[in-house]
Amino acid sequence: MSREEAWLVRLPGAGLEQLLLxxxxxAARVPLALPGDRTDVIRFEKLATELERRALVALTSGAEAVQEPDLPQAPTARVFYRGANDEPPSSALAAARPWFRSGDIAVEIRRPFGPGATAASPQANLRQPAKVWRAIGPRGVELTGSRAVEKRFHRQIETALDGDDPEAVIRPSGINNRVLTDGLRKYVERTGQPQRRLPVVYRDGSRGPDFPLRCLPLRGGTPPIEWLQYRFAMLSIRHTEMDAVVQGAWLRNADISQPRPIGETDILAYEQSLEQFARLTRDRPAVVYMYQTGLEAAVLGVYRAATQRMLDQPGRLAVVPMFYVAPRPTTAQETTHIETANFTPGEVWWA
Structure with missing residues (x-):
């Protein structure tokens, strides 16, 4: 058995001013860091570890200290000194006040596995586990893999559209490329119900622009043959197999794959795509074959821009998603065009 113990250790304030600053x-720079940038986190942890090391050395050397009988609800050690906003817990406050008057500081240190009985958490404060969600298909068969992801994604959007959950949003992170693209198309199509714009939230908590749904009278079939034909890789330097069939890259990987909140990448892809769709269709209608990769922010940005262009100028733009698939084995006698071998079309966006 073990229990967590905590002490306030007295350290002389002189000589520690710069370390505290x-x-x-x-600590102030940590919330401002870009996602994935741990430079300031590591620097903060290194400095805090040095302060805790000094407090531990002082404690073992017989420095003045007071043990806290009631542990405060704080996730990490804290530092207390005169003029600080925080104060030590009431059980140790009386002992610490004379230290502050002398210009010294109190450092809280903890021993998580001290000898003693383990304190049990009150059961009333425990959150119950969430109910397991299962994707059930026809005849009650449980779906797995991409089919389960597709059902969950569709249910998420339908719940948001029905208004049953005011906090419901589109969460594209982790959704299969084809499921995401075809799923958005399904709900972009006009149904006679009120149009909606749903918030888009990514795994890092950032947001992209709202996505318009139930807004386009999408058509079936293929656009007229006399329309201009373009073939683009959605992102450069993703699948070199695309180089044989595309005319260029729609978005530059060097621009899109920068370390930034994902929602900002969505906004960048949307703004660039909106400008490019307008330029391509300024003089004549055009169909764009979009050879895709699975970057969710790029997919949302491109198809939000396509939707907006079709709303602004109906009958001038169509987008055909092209999805990469692993090439099937071929023999010396069998010749298959690389487009049909490595790419398969999705449902056309055309209004």
Whole structure:
């Protein structure tokens, strides 16, 4: 059995001023760091570890300290000194006040596995596990893989459209490329119900522009043969197999794949795509074959822009999603065009 123990250890304030200032500055920079950038986090942890090391050395050397009988609900060790906004817990406050008057500081340190009985958490404060969601298909058969992802994604959008959950949003992160594209197309199509614009939220919590749904009278079939024909890879330097069939890249990988909140990448892809669709269809209608990769923010940005262009100028743009698939084996006698071997079309966006 073990229990967590905590002490307030007295350290002389003289000589620690710069270390405390560095810790505060590093802590203030952490929330401003870009996603994935751990430079300021590592710097803060290194400085805080140095302060805790000094407090542990002082404690083992016989420095003045007071043990806290009631552990405060704080996830990490804290530092207390005169003028700080925070105060030590009431059980140790009386002992710490004379230290502050002398210009010293109190550092809270913890031993998570001290000897003693383990304190049990009150059952009333425990959250119950969420109910397991299962994708059930026809005849009650449980779906797996991409079919389960597709059913979950469609249910998510339908729940948001029905208005049953005011916090419902489109969450594209982790959704299969084809499921995401064809799923959005299904709900972009006009149904006679009120149009909606749903918020888009990514795995890092960032947001893209709202996506318009139930807004386009999408057509079936293929656009007229006399329309201009373009073939683009959605992102450059993703699948070199695309180079044999595309005329260029719609978005530059160097621009899109920068470390930034995902929602900002969505906005960038949307704004560039909106401008490019307008330029391609300015003089004549055009059909764009979009050879896709699975970057969700790029998919949302491109097809939101396509939807907006079709709303602004109906009958001038069609987009055909092209999905990469692994090439099937061929023999010396069998010759198959690379487009049909490595890419398969999705449902056309055309209004």
């Amino acid at each position: 560095d810790i505060e500055a590093a």
